[in-house]
Amino acid sequence: MSDKKSPPIGGVIERGGTAHEYTTGGWRKFKPVVDHEKCINCLICWVVCPDSAIIAEEGKMIGFDMEHCKGCGLCASECPDKITAITMEEEAD
C-alpha cells in the first residue's frame, strides 16, 4: 500500500520495483560467500537467484545484495562443480 489512507482500488500495486523496498536480508541463516579467484563469471548464480540478489556489472559477478539475499543457497548449489566459487557460511549471531 503506497498510501495508507487511500489504498489503490482492486489492490493494484501502481508502480514497479516495490519489492526492492522490502528487505529480506534478515531472513538468512546461511550467507553466500564468493571466492573471486575461482569465479569464472559464468553468471549462472545471477540467472538462478530468486531474489535478484547477485550483483553483476559488465559481465562480471561482483558480489551479493545482502539486503535482499535470503540465504537460500541456490547460487552455491548451482555454481559449477569444478569451480565451487560460492559457498555458504553460517551467519554470525
Place this chain on the structure above:
Amino acid sequence: MDKHTEVRWHGRAQQGIVTAAKLLGESCMQAGAYVQAFPEFGPERMGAPVKAFNRVSETPIRRHCQVTNPGYVLIADPTLISGVDSGCGLTAGANEDAVYIINTAKSPEEMRSELGLVGKPARVYTVDAAHISIECIGRMMPNTPLLGALARVTEVVPLESVIENFRKNYTKKFGDKVIEGNVKAMQRGHDEVKGL
C-alpha cells in the same frame, strides 16, 4: 384486427413455422403494431412437432407466457391432426370462433370434421401450401403460402405489408431467386385459399 391478437402455429421442425411467425411479427410491427414472435423451444429435431406463437397488439405487450388461447391457429402439417402425433392439442384452448388455416389439399369441410369442429363457430380454411411451395420454391416450405392465406382471410396484416417486409429484410440473406419464389408462393396462398 382485435386490440390484442394471438396466433399459434403448428408444424414440424424445418417446415419454417418459426420463420413464418417471425415474418408475421415483423410485418405487423412495420405496420405500427406491438408484436411478439417466439417459438416453443426444445431440442432441434427435424420432423418433430413444434409450435410457434405471435401476439399482435395496439398497446405494449406485457405477457411473456405461451399463447394458450389463440384466435388464429395455423397448421403447416396435416399429419399432425391424425396419426402418431395426433393429440398435439391443435384446437386446445383456442377461442370458440378461432380461425384455422390448414396446409392441405382437402376441403375446409373435411378439415372441420377432422378437427372436431362441426357445428362450432370456428372458421376453417385450407390451402394446398405444400403443392404451392414445391411449384414456386422447388421444395416443401408451407410457411410462406400459409402467410399469404392468413393475410387474405384475416385482417391481421395486409399481404402487401408481408411482401414488403420480406423483400426489404431478407433479400440480402436469401438472394433474389428465393425471395421472388416465396413472394409468388405468398401471392398464390393468398389467392388460392379455400373456405371464404
Place this chain on the structure above:
Amino acid sequence: MAIARNKREQMGLTGNSAVAMAMKQVNPDVFPAYPITPSTTVVEEFSSYVADGAVDTEFIAVESEHSAMSACVGAAAAGARVMTATSSQGLALMWEVLYIASGLRLPIVLCDGNRALSSPINIHCDHSDTMGARDSGWIHLYSETVQEAYDNIFQAVRIAEHPDVMLPVMVCLDGFITTHAIENVTPIGDEEAQEFVGEYKAKNSLLDTDNPVTVGAMALQEPYMVFKYQQSEAIKKAKDVVIEVGKEFEEKFGREYGLFESYRLEDAEVAVVILSSAAGTTKVAVDELRARGKKVGLLRPRLFRPLPHAEIAEALKGLKVVACLDRTDSMSGFGGPLFNDVRSVLYEVENRPLIFGRIFGLGGRDYQVKDALAVFEELLSTLETGKVDELIKYITFDPEAPLSVDGSGC
C-alpha cells in the same frame, strides 16, 4: 384495425439480437466468449460483426467459460473495455473468476441469458445461474423485455466504469422467453450510443511498460479486509450511479429506468415482488384485478445487487401482504433468494406487511396470467384472515400430480 404508425423507427428483434446489436454499438475492445444455449446467438452475431469489420473488437474464441472470464480479466486489467455473454453452466464454470473480476475492480459487462442449472439437464429459463452468483461482487441488472435488455447494455457500461464503482455488471434476461422472442425495439443511433458510453480510459494498464503495475497481488490478514471494505463501499455506491445513469438515459432516449419498477403500488394493499419477464405477465393480472376494484400492485426489482434495501422498504411499507416470487430455489430449505432478501428488508419496517415466498417456473415451466391471479387470490385471502397459510411453497406445480401439464412435446 387501423394501426397508427409509431413515431420512432422500430425493429423486430430477439433479445439476443438486440443485445448483440447494443454490444456492436458500444464497440468494446475485447470480447472473449464461449457460446452456450440460450445466449449462443449473442456470441454468434457479435462474432459476425467482428468478421464483417463492423466493430474494432478483438474477438477471442476460448476453450471454456473459465477461460472466457479469465481472458476478460486479463484484457480488462490491460485497460480494455470488455464484454462477454453466457448462460447457466457457462456462468457456473466462470465462478471463481467472477470473484477475481470484482475483487480486482474490473468493469467487465456480461450478458446472461438466464437458464436453469443441471441436473437434470435443462436449457430453459430460470434464475438459478445468476442467483448463485448474486454474492460474487457483480452488479446485477434484471431485464423484463427485449427493449430493456438492449437499453441495459449501454447503462451497464456506464455503471461499471463509473470511477466511484469500477465493478463488473451482469445484464440478465430470461432465456428463450426474452432471448429468443422477437419484440418491438426502438434502437438508439450508433453515434448517440457512442456518445452515451463515452471513451473508457482505464487508470492502469498491464501493457503500459513505462508505468508498470502489479495486478492480483496477495493481501493477507490486514490489507485483505481493507480491499474488501473498499469493494463493499463501491458496490453500495453503485446504487446512486444506477439512478444517475438511468436518469441520463431517460433524458436522452425517453425510456425510464430506476432501481425497480413500481406498478400500481401507490394505494395497493397487497403486492407481488418478482423479477424479469414474469413481471410483465403479472402486470396483466394486476390490471384485471384492479378493474375489479382490488387494490393490488407489483414491484419489479431491476437492480438486484446491490440490493436497494432502503428504497424497497419504503416502497413496500404501506402494504398489508407481500408475495415474493422466485424463479429459483436456493435449496436452503427456506425459500428463494428474493424472498429472503425482501423479508429481511421488511424487518426494519414498522407494522411490516405479512410476507410469503413462492417458487415458480423452474426450468422454463410456463408462468401464466392465471398463475399470477392465483397468487393474488392467496394474497387477498391472507389480507382477510391476517395469517399466512404457508410461508414457502412451489407454484405452477401440483405436488400431487407433478407431471399433469402437457408433456406431449408438441
